[in-house]
Amino acid sequence: MYESASLDSVEVRAYRNLVRVREATPSQLARRLNLSGREAARLLATLEAKGLVSRAEGSAQRFRASPPDLALGPLLLSRQQELHAAESVMAELTEEYRRQTRRRGSVETVETVTGAPAMARTFDQLQRGARDEILALCKPPNVAVPSRGNDTQLEVLASGVRYRALYERSALEVPPEVFRIREFVACGEQARVAAEVPVKMAVADRQLAMLVSSPLPTMDAGGPAATPCAEPTARPSAVLVRPGALLDALIAFFESLWAGASPLALTEDGLVGERESDRTPPPEDLLLLSLLLTGLTDTAVAGQLGTSLRTVQRRIRDLIEFAGVRTRMQLAWEASRRGWL
Template sequence: MVLQEAGLSTSEEGVYRILVTLASATAREVSQRSDLGPGETEAVLSALERKGLASSVGGTPRRFTATPPDVALLPQLRQRADALEQARVAVGDLVETYRSNTRRRDAGQLIEVITGAEALRQNLRQVQDNARHELLWFCKAQYVAMPSGSNSAEFDALARGVRYRVLYEQAFFDDPGSVDNVAKAVIAGEVARAVPQLPLRLAVADRTVAVCPLVPGGPGGSQEEPTAALVRGSSLLDALVALFERYWETAVPLNVTESGAVSGTDGSANGASLSAADQHLLSLLVAGIADKAIASQLGLSKRTVQRRIQHLMTLAGAATRMQLAWQAARRGWM
């Protein structure tokens, strides 16, 4: 029996299923189709009537009809589902409170040491499989545990809506096949940027846990196994996230052309040159002139100026006008 979650006992579910197949029936008629006696069936039918799953009509003996299942059962199931979701959220909050308090008492809960390339690969897969919102990633040259193109967990996460922001250092693209692998990831939804050099390897999932190699090892380092740290919610994790954001702000966006080539892999300015009009607009913007005054000087509407500024921000991969000014100077647009 499967309707216990809707509040029905085994005998009530059996009688209700029989009643659904009949236009109307007496307790004796239902009893003949079940393993219950007439008296037991009468009691079950009365219980169903009290629960709103059946109704009786006049006459002797009484005849019963089933309440439509979508009317009788679905609202109860929805209420139970809502209650279960609320309970799940409450349990999640309790778990986080427990972990937070445990971390304060036990430093071992904050940082876990991972030794060996295989253990590092497993942890990197796990944090990606458990991610629900965002992955932040520093990709240095010469892999330690996960060669370029082997991170299938990223594509699974992207498919379920997890956002990936990945920073590559310039030397990363010297490895054979790395450009094609990055192009595939960008096409799948990865947001990628490049910088001349990165300070360390890093993966941060949902800003709650990070994997950060501590001792070089593997193909790109010494012959010893790599050692990494699994860092959970703490000031150290906050600092790692801030470090990522700092590098992200100054990085050059990577774009995939129609032919599948990746532009920007040298970590330097390589965007398309701007028109004289856009260069003039940028110079006015950087000078601190208000949009309305820029519009007046260029003979445009204020809305057109704002639209062109937004286009330039998209072209530069900038989230703010300050970032646009920085990127414009870096790219030689002014």
């Protein structure tokens, strides 16, 4: 907050000190802050110019703190207005960028990013720009993630953004990778594993997807790359896909893979493992599920079970959470896959 009000650390200490006392002279403030008398006088003059302190009535050498809401409120409001103005400019530039892209003949708003450094920056920006959820398809090797790991994900998870990550099983066989996955799961990531993940992808808030293509394999010295006519190894690249039919298809593709994958969880020894899938809902929930699959409405199911509509809907939500899916259709598919009915 103080940085937003353009206060340095010494000014913050002085203002907080004055808030705690009724009033103080430059010499008193100097002793408290371990400053010279001249430094304290200049500091008080600066705070007075910023409206943070005022002179006590009847004394030109005694200063008191101004009320924080009056002193800091206008400064913070000014910064907020600057931020809103910057957001408006960004929105205008983004819309202009998309218009120009469409005008150049692109049916979908697709942009190419080439080279590992540029991909790493873009991936970092994609994560930091998310507000609700990130969907990720992950498979070795990492191209857009720095060698030290995806530290940004830990920060974004801590801010409340949900992560759903689907890993290729081979990632669990690479020690550095599995240690990192364990850290993400411990911090709240919802993780699943599949035998094979066909592509690397991340989607932020269902508004922007980053689809990564791996570079061509490097030829050894005795292979075709040693000949003058050999094609050079391609640099890694990615495409950014913005709202449109292609992005909708990519999200549906992710959900399809997610529904068929096995959940990952931390085992008792702190390692990452596939969650046991032999658990089944209690018999009363299986009865409810079987009635749903016959095509009965929630109201009809409630009548059959002799319970309320609200109870039926709550139990359906609990079943969806139990199965680790998002929709009723996925719940039906998962119940069939696991042999519940």
